[in-house]
Amino acid sequence: MDYNLLYSQLLTNRKGIMKKIIGIVCTLVVAVGVCWWLLPTQQPLSQNLTELDQFIPALMTEAAIPGLAIARIKNGQTVLLQTYGKANVETDMPVTKDTLFNLASISKPMMGLVLLQLVEQGKLDLDQDINHYLPFKIDNPHTENEKITLRHLASHSSGIADYYDIRSYAENRDSPISLEQHLKSLLLPDGSNYQQGAHFLAHQPATQRQYSNLAAGLAGYLVEASTGLSLAQYSKQQLFPSLSMTQSSWLLHDLPLNNIAVPYEVEQCVPYLPQIAGLSCADTESPVFNELISRYINPPAADKNFKAYPHFGNPQYPDGGMRSSILELSQFLVGVLNNQDRNGQPLLSEAMYQEMFKLQLDPAISDNQRFFWRDNSMGLTGHMGSDLGVFTAMYFDPTSKDGFIILMNRGMDTKAVAAMQQIAARLHPN
Structure with missing residues (x-):
C-alpha cells in the first residue's frame, strides 16, 4: 500500500471538507448580516423636536414608556406640571396630575425630613448610638465596639449591607410582616434570615460608603422607636398635612389601587421571529439578552409589549414604599426648597435645614453624600429611584431653587435611563 498516496488523498479530502465548512459558515454569516440589516428598527422620532409637548411623546414611543409625569421648579415655585401617556394600558386610563406613582428610592430623603424634625424635637440625636x-x-x-448612628444610616456608611429581595414583597397589599419583624429577622443573631451576620459589612461605621436599603429601613424604624408611631403613621399625621399631601401614603391600604399607575416592564422581541420569551423576547428580568436586543436590534414599538406587575407591599417600606402624585411631590419639593410648610412656617430650623444639605462624610470617602440626598454628575442634589416597573428622579439646585421631577411607570434599563437623561436635560438645561 502506498501510504504516501493515501496520506496525500486524506489531506486533499480534509482541505475540501474544510473549504465546504468555511463556505457554509461564511454563507450563514452573510445571511445573518443581511437579515440583521433588513430587520425593522425603531426610528428616531424626537431628536429634532424642540417643543416639549411634541418631544416627550415621541421619546416615550422610542423608549416604550407607557406613562410619564413631569414637574419643573424655578426659583422655588412650580412653573410646569405635565402628564403624558397611560397609567393603565389595559383600561386606557391616562396619567393625570393626581395619578399616584411608586416613588421608589425618592422616598428616602422624604423620610429624612421626618427624621430631622424628630432630631429638632429632641426625640432623636444624629450622633447617638441607635441602640439607645x-x-x-x-x-x-x-x-468590635462599633457605634452606629442616625447620621451613618442616612449617609449609607453604617456598616450594614444592602438588602433587596422581591420575594419578600406582598402583591396588591401591604406586607403582613412588620418592619420590626423584618429587621429582627435580618439583623439579630436569632433572626430567621441572619445568615451568620451576612447583612453586616466588615468595617467600622463612617469608614466606607455602601448604599444600603436595609440601613434606610432601620432609619425608618427609629421614628417608631422614638415616637411610638410608625413612619407611615407619623407621616400621615404630621408631614403630609403640613404640605397638603392628602393623597400620599407609605402604605397601600390607605390608597385606592385603581389610582396608582400600574408598574410595567417592557418586553421587546426580535422582529419576524415567533414571540417566545427567553428565545426571541427579553425584558429587564433577563438583562443581558435585553441589552443585546436594545443595542443591536432596537425593535420598533410594534415589537414591544408592556407586562404589568402588581402593586407591591414591602416590609422594608422606608427604603422606597411611598406613593405620591406629581402634584403632591412637587408640593413637597417646593416646601423643601423654601423650607416652608403650606402655612409659611419653617419645616426645619435653619441649623437642621443646613444639616439636611451638608456633606455627611469625609471627602475621601464620599464628596457627594448628604442626609439621604446625593449630588449627581450634573452638579444637582436629589435622588433617583427604581423598582419593579417604576423609574423616578427628583433633582434640584438648593441655591437657585431650580429643579425637576420625572416619574414613569416603566422599569429601568438603558433605554429608560437614556430617556430620563434627555428629559432632565430639557427640564434643567443649565
Missing part, C-alpha cells in the same frame, strides 16, 4: 433608642440591640459581628 431601639428595643433590641444591633451589633455588627464583624467589628
Whole structure:
C-alpha cells in the first residue's frame, strides 16, 4: 500500500471538507448580516423636536414608556406640571396630575425630613448610638465596639449591607410582616434570615460608603422607636398635612389601587421571529439578552409589549414604599426648597435645614453624600429611584431653587435611563 498516496488523498479530502465548512459558515454569516440589516428598527422620532409637548411623546414611543409625569421648579415655585401617556394600558386610563406613582428610592430623603424634625424635637440625636433608642440591640459581628448612628444610616456608611429581595414583597397589599419583624429577622443573631451576620459589612461605621436599603429601613424604624408611631403613621399625621399631601401614603391600604399607575416592564422581541420569551423576547428580568436586543436590534414599538406587575407591599417600606402624585411631590419639593410648610412656617430650623444639605462624610470617602440626598454628575442634589416597573428622579439646585421631577411607570434599563437623561436635560438645561 502506498501510504504516501493515501496520506496525500486524506489531506486533499480534509482541505475540501474544510473549504465546504468555511463556505457554509461564511454563507450563514452573510445571511445573518443581511437579515440583521433588513430587520425593522425603531426610528428616531424626537431628536429634532424642540417643543416639549411634541418631544416627550415621541421619546416615550422610542423608549416604550407607557406613562410619564413631569414637574419643573424655578426659583422655588412650580412653573410646569405635565402628564403624558397611560397609567393603565389595559383600561386606557391616562396619567393625570393626581395619578399616584411608586416613588421608589425618592422616598428616602422624604423620610429624612421626618427624621430631622424628630432630631429638632429632641426625640432623636444624629450622633447617638441607635441602640439607645431601639428595643433590641444591633451589633455588627464583624467589628468590635462599633457605634452606629442616625447620621451613618442616612449617609449609607453604617456598616450594614444592602438588602433587596422581591420575594419578600406582598402583591396588591401591604406586607403582613412588620418592619420590626423584618429587621429582627435580618439583623439579630436569632433572626430567621441572619445568615451568620451576612447583612453586616466588615468595617467600622463612617469608614466606607455602601448604599444600603436595609440601613434606610432601620432609619425608618427609629421614628417608631422614638415616637411610638410608625413612619407611615407619623407621616400621615404630621408631614403630609403640613404640605397638603392628602393623597400620599407609605402604605397601600390607605390608597385606592385603581389610582396608582400600574408598574410595567417592557418586553421587546426580535422582529419576524415567533414571540417566545427567553428565545426571541427579553425584558429587564433577563438583562443581558435585553441589552443585546436594545443595542443591536432596537425593535420598533410594534415589537414591544408592556407586562404589568402588581402593586407591591414591602416590609422594608422606608427604603422606597411611598406613593405620591406629581402634584403632591412637587408640593413637597417646593416646601423643601423654601423650607416652608403650606402655612409659611419653617419645616426645619435653619441649623437642621443646613444639616439636611451638608456633606455627611469625609471627602475621601464620599464628596457627594448628604442626609439621604446625593449630588449627581450634573452638579444637582436629589435622588433617583427604581423598582419593579417604576423609574423616578427628583433633582434640584438648593441655591437657585431650580429643579425637576420625572416619574414613569416603566422599569429601568438603558433605554429608560437614556430617556430620563434627555428629559432632565430639557427640564434643567443649565
